[in-house]
Amino acid sequence: MKDFLFVFRADYANQPKSSxxxxxxxxxxxxxxxxxxxxxxxxxxxxxxxxxxxxxVRPKNVVTDGPYTEIKELIGGYSIVKTATMDEAVEIAKGCPIFMIGGNVEVREINPM
Amino acid sequence: MEQKELIPHLFRTEYRKIIAVLCKLFGIEHIEIAEDIVSDTFLAASELWGLKGLPENPTAWLYTVSKNKTKDYLKRNALFVQKISPAVKYTSVKSEELEIDLSVKNINDSQLAMMFAVCHPCISTESQIALSLNLLCGFGVDEIANAFLTNKEVIYKRINRAKEKLQIEKVKIEQPALTEINDRLATVLTTLYLLFNEGYYSASQDEIIRKDLCIEAMRLTLLLQENDNTNTPEVNALLALICFHSSRFDARTNDKGEMILYDDQDTNLWNDELINKGAYYLKESSKAEELSKYHYEAAIAYWHTNKNDTKEKWETILQLYNRLLQIEYSPVTALNRTYALAKANGKEAAIVEAEKLALSDNHLYHSLLGNLYTDINDEKAVEHYQQSFKLSKSSIDKTTIAKYINKLQTHKN
Structure with missing residues (x-):
């Protein structure tokens, strides 16, 4: 079994207000x-x-505020799943509710140290 | 209670009490002597009571005879007197005057001390559990093997190795210190939890034994709850869980000993006293900083004591299962969660989730799918029930499953 990181991204700033x-x-x-x-x-x-x-935080002690103007999509959270293969992890990611707000899931295999 | 039931019953309830007191008296190095004395006592009881009938107070008889046998042993065995008597803690007098204290308080103290000795980190968790069941609950090797779906030899070896380990490490049977409580309470709770489950979910048709196991688990947990040092939120959560489940004991079997599933139970048979007790312990358990699996299971069990089949009830149960699974996965929890999902989100959604579980060698998985497919695709429902029937090992389960198949097939015609 391998661990896969799910990174959830979406354009959170431009979401309609919800009740x-x-x-x-x-x-x-x-x-x-x-x-x-x-x-x-x-x-x-x-x-x-x-x-x-x-x-x-950037080199030479340059600190800037987020949210970050250069990217529209922000990381809203993360989870870690364990599956035998990348394909299986991707299959799980397909059920993620983030797609309902037009977001996406980045799936990355974790390389254990 | 009939005599033939009484001795096994007393064995179940009294064996471990006398063992605990004697072990605490002799020390862990001489468990075998304590075991021999108590076994001899029960052997004498079964012979004598069969011939002469029951004594007026069978429990008191057992205590007196085991005390006398202990004293006899000490007198007879000079070596023992020399070696052990100086080590015997609660007496400075000669062995003939040795006081063997079988009062409720000393029994409770000894059992608590035993619980923590058995859960010493020098032995593996599985050995701790086997040894606890043996020494604290008076389980035979056969019964333990049954509970863990393994054979007698494995359990026998496991218990003996664990005893040797405790003797080598010279583990003391004494009131646990606070640090030991922190280290070992989790194992003690696991053992009690398994003990309760063994009674509650066992395939055994012997209702008396099953109830005994549940009552024993409840009593041992209560011992922890009543002691200030071990009265933790987790202990209260486990006790609440045990009370809530036990409240349905009388409702879940019919006169023939067949299982009645939750949905079909007569809620008037649910025991309100136990439900109220459970609610009290659940409230006590809420002082926790971090919620344990017992908290979630107790909360789930609490919602099951709610007689109204509302949307809110099942939605709450589903979310509790979602949390519980994040703390600890088990196939049964996964299946129960899917059942709650069917109630909260509908059967179609639950079928999709169920089929992802990859538990097709588990008979409960097929029973669940049989249930979910009923009225949606009866043919598939029958297939799953048949698969479940094939995989199930208990005759009670088989009877229940056969009923569902029968119902679906008559319904079709």
Whole structure:
């Protein structure tokens, strides 16, 4: 089994405002999706969601504020799954609720140190 | 209770109490002597009671006879007196005057001390569990082998190796210190959890033994809950879980000993007293900083005691399962989660999820799919139930599954 990192990206700034009920429904989709991966015994870590904003530190102590003007899509969170192959990890990623808001999932194999 | 049931029952409840007291008295190096004395006592009981009938108070009889046998042993065995008596902790007097304290308090203290001695880190978790079942619960090697789906020899070796290890390490049977409680409580809880499950889900048709196991698990957990040093949120969560599940004990089998599934149970038979007790312990457990798997399982069990079949109930149960699976995966949890998903999100969605589980060698997997396909694709439902029937090892399960197949087939015609 190998670990694969899922990086969730979306254009969070340009999303229509949603009601508490809609937000609740989205949360449920995520929880059911993660629960479904865990039910297949393929979840290494549910990972975390990231808050908006942040800083970018560059050489020579240059610190800039996020969100980052040069990219539209921000990382909204990450999870780690364990599967035998990249294809299997990709199959799992296809069920991710991020596609409903036009986002994407980057799937990367983790290279253990 | 009939005599032929009484001795196994007493063996189950009293064997481990006397063993605990004697082991604490003699020390871990002499478990075998304690075991021999208690076995002899039960052997004497089965012979004598068969001939002369039951004594007025069988438990008191067992205590008196085992005390006398211990004293006899000490008198007879000079070597033992020389070597062990100085080590015997709770007496400075000669062995003839040795007090063997079988009071409730000393039994409880000894069992608690035993629980923590057995869960010493020098032996593997699986050995700890086997030894706990043997010494703390009076399980025979056969029964333990059954519970772990392995053979007698494996368990026998495992128990003996564990005892040797404890003796080599000179593990003391004494009130656990706070650091030991932190280190070993998790193993103690795992053992109690497995013990309860063995009783609650066992394939055995022997209702008395099954109930005994559940009651024993509850009592041992209660021992932890009643001791200030071990009264942790996790212990309360496990106790809540045990209470909630036990509340359905009378509702889940019919007169013939056949299983009645949750959906078909007469909710009037659910035990409100145990449900209320469970609710109390669940509240106590909420003082935790971090929620354990017992917290989630107790919360799931709590929602199952809710008699109304609402959307809210199943949605909450589903989310609790989603959390639980992130802490600890097990095939049964995955299947139960999918059942809750069917109730909350509909059968079609649940079928898709179920088929991802890759548990096709598990009879419960096919029972679940049989249930999910019923009314959607009855032919497929029958196929899955038939597969489940083939894979199932318990006759109770087979009877239940056959009923479903029968129902689907008559429904079709």
């Amino acid at each position: 508490p009920e809609e937000m609740q429904a989205v949360t449920k989709l995520w929880m059911d999706w993660i629960g479904g991966i865990a039910a297949q015994n393929k979840l290494t870590s549910a990972g975390n969601r990231l808050t908006s904003g942040g800083k970018v």
